[in-house]
Amino acid sequence: MAEKRTNAAGRVFFSKEDSILKTPDLIAHQKKSWKDFVDTGLSEIFGELNPIDDYTGQKLALRFKNYEFQDPKTTKDFAKENNLTFEAPLHVQVELTNKVTGEVKEQEIYLGDYPWMTDQGTFVINGTERVVVSQLIRSEGVYFTADVINGRRYYGAKIIPVRGAWLEFETAANGAIFVKIDRRRKVPATTLLRALSRVGSGEIRESFKDVETGEINWTEATLEKDNSRGPNEALIEVYRRLRPGDLATVDNARSMIEKMFFDFKRFDYGRVGRYKINKRLGLDTPNTNENRVFQMDDLYAILKEIIRLNNTQEAPDDIDSLENRRVKLVGELVARQFRVGMLRMQRNAMDRMSMTEIESVTPGQLVNARPVVAAVREFFASSQLAQVMDETNPLSELSHKRRLSSMGPG
Template sequence: MSKKIPLKNRLRADFTKTPTDLEVPNLLLLQRDSYDSFLYSKDGKESGIEKVFKSIFPIQDEHNRITLEYAGCEFGKSKYTVREAMERGITYSIPLKIKVRLILWEKDTKSGEKNGIKDIKEQSIFIREIPLMTERTSFIINGVERVVVNQLHRSPGVIFKEEESSTSSNKLIYTGQIIPDRGSWLYFEYDSKDVLYARINKRRKVPVTILFRAMDYQKQDIIKMFYPLVKVRYENDKYLIPFASLDANQRMEFDLKDPQGKVILLAGKKLTSRKIKELKENHLEWVEYPIDILLNRHLAEPVMVGEEVLLDMLAQLDKNKLEKIHDLGVQEFVIINDLALGHDASIIHSFTADYESLKLLKQTEKIDDENALAAIRIHKVMKPGDPVTTEVAKQFVKKLFFDPERYDLTMVGRMKMNHKLGLHVPDYITTLTHEDIITTVKYLMKIKNNQGKIDDRDHLGNRRIRAVGELLANELHSGLVKMQKTIKDKLTTMSGAFDSLMPHDLVNSKMITSTIMEFFMGGQLSQFMDQTNPLSEVTHKRRLSALGEGGLVKDRVGFEARDVHPTHYGRICPIETPEGQNIGLINTLSTFTRVNDLGFIEAPYKKVVDGKVMGETIYLTAIQEDSHVIAPASTPIDEEGNILGDLIETRVEGEIVLNEKVK
């Protein structure tokens, strides 16, 4: 039976089986809000265009004689209406002017330092006409109505994967990737020999310890960061270690014996928290460490006899070395516990690999500082053939990941990094920190040792929407970067007095103009609007494309990226996708979904309490959804909202599970 819904001057029949109190939202709100936030500031937030200009300015010449500052932008009014623009075959747009301030500095002739401001000149410069969105959320470009399709692309942040090795059969290779919105990609990967390497922008890989040395960490600091250290004592022909160094709630790999040789816990039994508490109350401080496990461990600190180094740090222990230690009367030494839970010897192997890597470089560069050599090694990998000094190499490494001008994770990337790695770095820090890189390597080590969770790159928590405002901001940024380089080159080559120089002599808007028009006229995401009927028009504007700049390439995309994913439920239509090459790469947003400020798609859910569906509607992202038990909308309920039946088919973290209704 249908339900009659009275509207203004007619009745509407509702045939839905599942009752809903959700109204169909404004289907074009995503496009409208995105472009408005690009052009205009709202609720005290900077507009997208302001952010882009501020990321490029101020521009300064090499000799600190001139500074070019951005002082604001303003939009004029459109000359023509939408109808007139279509009839005349022109672009419906508004003029953009930017205020630029040119500062000339007084300089000390001897020291070359700034003494004060010599002159300030401010000028409004016309940049170009910016296409304006119509009320139908389309654009009129040269008289033709076009739509900019939303892009569904990989979210910045950190992602961990496992892949089959191309060299060894039945072996999995684990990788971690730190993906920025702008800047160099950083990869961490194991090879088939379980050595951990770092790779920047898919260039040649280097042992991961070279990256840490280039970040100015000493060998001992790196060991302490990644491994628990264990003090070993030699007493009564036995090796003893502190009881406190053992992992709780783990099965023992050896018989646990006290210093007198009494067995406390058999091998294979679990060392529970309760047992630990009991043994501590009995004042157990040291336990026996079997020699067969001690062999092949590595020293965490050098073994010294007086001022002479007997065995260096990272030396691998064998019977001969242990005898040597005893013969010289050394009773205690410190080892690296690479057998601890979630650890392996990959960093130790990386040290061995980096020794070989730096050995030749040390001879050619004639530098003893290994940290400086590591920075030079990275510079040579990234810029082969370029001459390099120690200072240049260190600055190069710093700018790669820690300079806001060259590297940007965005707030989304920072949120993803913090969420995945359990960090508490503030949102406004959108460059990498040392803690980010160290924690990423630690987590990858955990994954290799079955203690971490691998990511699904097709999960909608790892993909986000870039709407028209963000896409245009990225294009504008690339145009401004070219302009910035031109201005710097011009200032470097100029000689003589700068007194007659004006801002418009430096700012060349051609690069910005060509970038913006190329985006609207030739970009893969800017398309002729489908005008078959009003419904196809709305559908076109709600389309999602995984293609386009920074997206996937359809010739190289496998089946997994095209397939329907469990997180698409309530967010992306599983049916509406084209046939042929683009299948699964072009999708459409579902009716009731919405997109949050960070670009993640949210689906509406009804809360269930004690088996009863409540009236409250909650919107969840795919990441938030993972911590809930999700039942389908078609679950049978009675008139009061109670779920019928005791067992219900539900989805938990992407897996279909039968659950009791009270859950």
């Protein structure tokens, strides 16, 4: 008979090993997501905004540098008993540069109190314990679609970034490939190619000759619908589609299009989007901030894939498949709201820059934390994903914290 042993807790063991399998932390994913938001998510948001220039871009520049969340002012239990929010204050080091004189001013600014995750993975909002449910969303990236016309598939594609203009490609029954930018009027895809890469018809034909193996020459069909005869004409044509009624000049068009596609503040695939595009198109573009903006290699690869699919008639991507969906955890959901608030604060700061004396202004006079605090609190108070925790029993509480939902924005 095995020797009987008793551990410190009074549990009796007859086996050779008296250890019990350690229960894993079943909400570790939520805690890690929140920690990532606190450690790196905020710095990424500040990096996207830096620098905040005045409207002229020649007088003042505001930069957010180091930041720190201090300890919460109350305990979780005290907040629940007194109908308070369990929150922590955020302090940020802000640098203001006077571009005229070269003077640099630094100041630590209190940027408000923000709901803080408890050790149990919950949030206490006005005395009520809430859970942020993870969201199941369509992943960013590129998806290839198909429309059936007269019994034949004609293929297209959708580029879905984290932020910025969507691009939607489609093939017409006459074989021409068109693109819609931000759901505006469509233009021939070769017009966009000319505008962005400044190439001529001969170079376009040369780029796609290796995939033009079918009965229909899709490149030629698209060029026939392309009325632009050079890069400058293409820029103006795209500009007119995006800004009908505005005066179209080459400089205006180039400036707007470059900002729309190649400015990281306005266009970002996101890490997941860049990864998915690389995987779907067989690219090896580095997943860095510089390469998360629109790339010409992406455009050429997408058009080649559309032509290949038009020739082979393969099945299009299933946009509802789970392989084309991903989970947004609490850190990413809160970061989204924090970014919304920071963009409001940015506009506020730029307005203040234009109304103050640049010699005497300080960072504290330009930074207003209220829009940021309001945006984050609005999420916890009214979002479909920030739910009152189910406290029926411990198991229902745990399952609520691990729940997935397809509700909410995105």
